[in-house]
Amino acid sequence: MGFGAENITSWYPKTLPTSTTISTIDPTNSAGLYETLLEISIRAQTETNVVKLYYLSRQFRGAAASLTIISQQQYLATATATQYFPQITEEMFNATLNLKSLHWESNIYATVLSLPGNGIFAILFLALMIFFSIIFCKSRLRYFGMCMSCASALEFIGYLARFIAHFNWSNKDLFLCQIITLTVAPTFTMAGIYFLLAQFIVLHGRKYSVLRPLWFSFVFLIGDLVSLLVQGGGGIYAAVAISQLQNTRPGTWIMVGGLGFQVGCMTLFLVLYIDFINRLYFRANPTIKFSIRRTFQLLFNTLEGRLLRQELEPYYEPSLAFIRKRSFFYYLPLVILISSIFIYIRCIYRMIELSQGWRGYLITHEGFVLTLDAMMVFLACSLYVPFHPRHIFGKDISISNSLEIPMKKKRLKKMKTEVQLWSSMQAGH
Structure with a gap:
């Protein structure tokens, strides 16, 4: 099999830009380009691998287009027969578009990655990572802190990779880095939320x-793990298909x-969580009946909601009432709900995005990625800055193992009261 120069130089763009700048190439590169063409032609005579032939053809196409530009710019510099100038200019124009097309085809993302967009989210997630890491070191809520720190760190790495990829959009390592980290990160966010909900249930009563x-x-961590394994398997299948120039749709699906x-x-x-909220608000005290208005009053902890809570309080776990009296405690159900919905929106978006393929409308328009993926995860995580369990439950309280409350020395004669909750959680599973 051989390549003919006519098959390359006769390349014509499918679409024409309204304007472009015709490339100029240093004529001293001619010898190297001719050598490249000769080498490719020799290799193509015996090469049978379709993938290698494809990349050889791209190299040949680029070298031939470059030589076309060099030869024509030399002609324009010395020629006096101006009647050929339009034809020469057209050939240079087509060769320039050919080179630009080759350059664009190497763009794995099929879009120009936003420097400010990815840079801003990299900085925001870095700030969250630092915050959650500091709280992790100070708080006894280790599991939640670890989950949120990992989620923020993975998001930071992912958007940093996209930021760097703006300058090198053909780098496969950067592409895989951002795909893997941004796929896994929300799982850690939800892992923290699942465990936080378990603690919240214990604080009221598992009934x-x-x-x-x-x-x-x-249950839900196993579900997320299965999802990640399936996505990973599909990703590997698609990656192999890409490397072999085969159809990626099976792996994508x-x-x-x-x-x-x-x-x-x-x-x-979300269904089980809403059911829990319904039971917590409207099944505990038989005199408090369900209504949309009361639901919002309780979720947003309005004055009316606080009055309703006074009627509900006797029906909850009495030994843990002192935690439920903390200032921001009753905002936690709303925070869990909103943060879960943010991640839910992100997952639905990713499913629709990927169903369109790797060159679909959503994935090639980065505004959707930044708003429906990056923004959703950031908002979900950032809610736990003011509403971190350390602030909600108390800095010295660990519901996962024990709940230790330091008391004033004068009032309790240097005694500490420790309430064990692990037995409560054990009884609940």
Whole structure:
């Protein structure tokens, strides 16, 4: 098999830009370009691998277009027959578009990555990572802190990779880095939320939840893990297909299936969570009946909501009432709900985005990525800056193992009261 120069130089763009700058190339590169063409032609005579032939053809196409520009610019510099200038200019114009097309085809993202957009989110997630890491070191809520720190760190790495990829959009390592980290990160966010909900259930009484407290972590983390494994399998399949110039759709649809499973798990989680809220607010005290208005009053902790809570309080776990009296405690159900919805929106978006393929409308228009993925995860994580469990429950309280409350020495004669909650959670699963 051989390549003919006429097959390359006769390349014509499918679409014409309204304007472009014709490339100029240093004539001293001619010898190297001719050598490249000769080498490619020799290799192509015996090469049978389709993938290698494809990349050889791209190299040949680029070298031939470059030589066309060099030869024509030399002609324009010395020629006096101006009647040929339009034809020469057209050939240089087509060769320039040919080179630009080759350059664009090497763009894995099929879009120009936003420097400010990815840079801003990299900085924002870095700030969250630092915050959660500091709180992790100071708080006894290790599991939640670890989850949120990992989520923020992975998001930071992902958007930093996209920021760097703006300057090197053909780098496969950067592409894989941002795909992997941004796919895995929300799983850590939800892992923290699942465990936080388990703690919240214990603080009121497990009778208000269909699932036992720790089952929220076990069941839905397993669901997220299965989803990630399916997505990973589909990603590997698609990557192999790309490397062999084969159809990537089967691998892509496997990934979509994994995302669909994740959306299904999150849908079930939200249903169970809403059921828990309903039981907590409207099944505890038989005199308080369900209404949309009362639901919002309780969720937003309005004055009317606080009055309703006074009627509900006797029906909750009495030994833990002192925690429920803390200032921001009753905003936590709303925070959990909103943060979960943010991640839910992100997962639905990713499923729709990927179902369009790697060159679909959503994935090639970065505004959607930054608003429906980056922004959603950032908002979900940032809610736990003011509403971190350390602030909500108290800095010396750890519900996962024990709950230790330091008391004033004068009032309790240097005694500490420790309330064990692990037994409560054990009884609940």
